Amino acid sequence: MICSSCSRTFPAEDSLFCPYCGKKLEKENCCADCGKPYLPHANFCDRCGAPAPEEEGSAQQTIIDPLNNGESHHGEVYSTREVALGIVYEDWALIHGGEFVMGSPEDELYRFDSERQHRVQINSFELLKTPVTFAMYDAYCDVHDITKPKDEGWGRDSRPVINISYWDALGYCSWLRKVTGWQIRLTTETEWEYACRAGSVTPFSTGESISSDQANFDGTYVYGKGERGIRRGMTTPAGQFPPNLWGLYDMHGNVWEWCASEYADDYNGLEQLSACKAADNQNPRVLRGGSWYNVPGSLRSASRNKLAPDLHFLKVGFRIVREIK
Ligand SMILES: [Zn+2]
């Protein structure tokens, strides 16, 4: 596909925007602002409220609010797709708000005291189904002439981007906000665990254990009654393993994911907030999900890790939220 604005070529025919210059690419019967397909006879986009082009002879219709109807499908599951440079509508999973118990029960295997259980409320949001990939991040580097992060020789494209600091991840978010007009940010720690669990209360969204057919980690270690598997020793392309019930890939394993929140050992409320973005705020930020390198205990939904925002690492990437109006 060739962008009519900057004339550059990119692979995703159905992308919502040109990944180089940000030009919005309209799709028939879809909202030009957010890409959501219009409901039949809708006058407005039911996701972002942007007016729909007028349909001839159509009568006024009430817009169905997807967050209050369709209770039966908690989270939307789409078919697998490799996230390319640009993002298509199907790359986002709608995460319905709700209440859940964050943390792990005291009898959970390999848990830490920092995982104190407490009840949390979540608002609805959209989450990228996979970690941000090298393809997505490299486009941003090209535009801004930023040195591309190292891939450790494992390959780029659809593998999750690694070797980026917290500040790098925020830079990507603010670029994407600018080119698309979408409200893009990192997940709070609370949102991350809610999305990872997808309604489950077991150590993993896969149940009492996890196998190396379900996620990328050091499968030569076994969790509970699980089976011994393999160690891949590197990242795998995003989206290769089965998604959780809410359609999210690689929440367990592959790369640790930067969260927006500051880390506090005692869950004092910081987990529900994005950290202050001042450059002198060097407090450690939360990492979640475990990586290709870790033993299965680190992949648990409640497992927590932290890293100083200046640091980057070959086990750490990130995932992005798109806010719903
Ligand atoms: Zn362009």
Ligand SMILES: [Zn+2]
């Ligand atoms: Zn819209």
